[in-house]
Amino acid sequence: MTMLVAERKQQVPELPSVQFTLDNLHQRQRSIMDKDQVTRRVIQYLSEKLKGSKEPSLTSAEYEVVGSSAENLVTCKADDWDILLILGAPYTPAYFKSSYDAHGRHYLKWNGTKWKGSRPRFVDISNQLCPAHLRTAINTCVKSALEGANISGLTVKKVLMWKQAVRTIIKDSMNSSKFTVDIIPQIRGDKWSKVEGVAAFNSLHPEIQSxxxxxxxxxxxxxxxxxxxxxxxxxxxxxxxYALLEREFFSKNENLRNILLLAKMILTGHRWKDKYGLKSAHLKRIVLANISTLSHHSPYSGMQLLLSLVVRQLREGSLDGFLDLHSDLMWHKTEEECELLAQTVADVLTTLDPTFFPNYL
Structure with a gap:
């Protein structure tokens, strides 16, 4: 289906098959949230365990549940739980200022404020904070705290150190259920108005501002x-x-959330992440950049428009990384690779039949 047709299909009542699919996805979300105490127990355990850590930024760290489960965006029973581990001092805006280069890439520079009489660890001679060295130190502490742990009836079976997270495989000793929980270290940014390289606050949609x-x-x-x-x-x-912002926004916006649910279901069903690197996180950015347009659509027509926007941008050789300035989410792909992905998504749109939507479940 062409983009123009997708844009004209506004406010059309959902077909029973589409509504059935949405109802099923909502039920999956409720089932996931019934098990949300898994993340709560992990957070409580880590918070207590890391209070005596040799890394001071962990003793005062904060924890936030984010991702699909927290945003009501679960489409698959295997969706993981994500926990942000937001580091405390000295890795805070009180000690580091963020900057960005011409390609929208960010770095953190020490502002000269001493931490307990000295410069913070992992700062180089140019006063730049090295994320890889800090990540290794933090992940090693988290991994050590979790390995072999028993957490209120939960047994940690395996801990894996990834670049972006510490992945923990947990088994419930009561019913043998298994869960995957990712602990993702983060550094808190400053207030929006003080951070360079992001869209100006006054230019944002009122719902994002809120x-x-x-x-x-x-x-x-x-x-x-x-x-x-x-x-x-x-x-x-x-x-x-923008995990906290996305949680705040999507958990409170049912219509856009349903649009994203349907699009994410198609993305997952066709394995576009594995085959081409197109992720649901990319779709979130496109939604946030097009709130005014998408808000006028029902979930099915909004999903069509969302994927059409993806096709349009890919055919121009990029994918907008809004809210970051000058950001291309497909910077690592050639124009030919972008065109191939665009054609793949367009082919699915052309043949999409809402009658068979439940087959994606």
């Missing part, structure tokens, strides 16, 4: 920095994360 304001009023930041950068980039670079 989400940012709510987070900052609660003492949180809508901008976080993950302790890694894209492959083949400078070792001092960080990746921005």
């Amino acid at each position: 989400a940012i304001t709510n987070l900052e009023a609660a003492g949180k930041s809508a901008i976080l920095f993950s302790l890694f950068a894209a492959p083949a980039t400078a070792p001092i670079l960080f990746t921005t994360s």
Whole structure:
């Protein structure tokens, strides 16, 4: 189906097959949330265990549940639980200022404020914070705290150190259920108005502004920095994360959430992440950049438009990394690779029949 047709199909009542699919996805979400105490128990355990850590930033760390389960965006029973581990001092805006280069890539520079009489660890001679060294130290402590742990009836079976997270495989001793929990170290950003390289606050949709304001009023930041950068980039670079902002926004916006649910279901069903690197996180960014347009659509027509926007951008050789300025989520792909992915998504749109939507479940 062409983009123009997708854009005209506004506010059409959902077919029974589409509504059945949404109802099923909502039920999966409720089932996942019934098990949410898994993350709560892990957070409580880690918080107590790491209070005596040799890494001071872990003794005062904060924890947030994010990702699909927290955003009501579960489409698969295997969806993981994500826990942000937000480091405390000295890795906070009180000691580091964020900056960005011409390609929208961020780095953190020590502002000269001493931590207990000296410069913070993992700062190089240019006063740049090295994310890889900090990540290794933090992940090693988290891994050591979790290995072989028994957490209120949960047994940690395996702990894996990934670049972006410490992945923990947990078994419930009561019913043999298995869970995958990712602990993702992050550095809290400053207030939106003080961070370079992000879209100007006044240019954002009012609903995004509201989400940012709510987070900052609660003492949180809508901008976080993950302790890694894209492959083949400078070792001092960080990746921005908007996980808290996305949770605040999508958990409260049912219509856009349903649009994203359907699009994510198709993405997962066709294995576009494994085959082409197209992720649900990319779809979230496209939604946030097109709230005004998508808000006028029903879930099915909105899903069509969302995927059509993906096709349109890919055919131009990029994928907008909004909320970051000058950011291309497909920077690592050639124009030919972008065109191939665009054609793949367009082919699915052309043949999509809502009658058979339940087959994706």
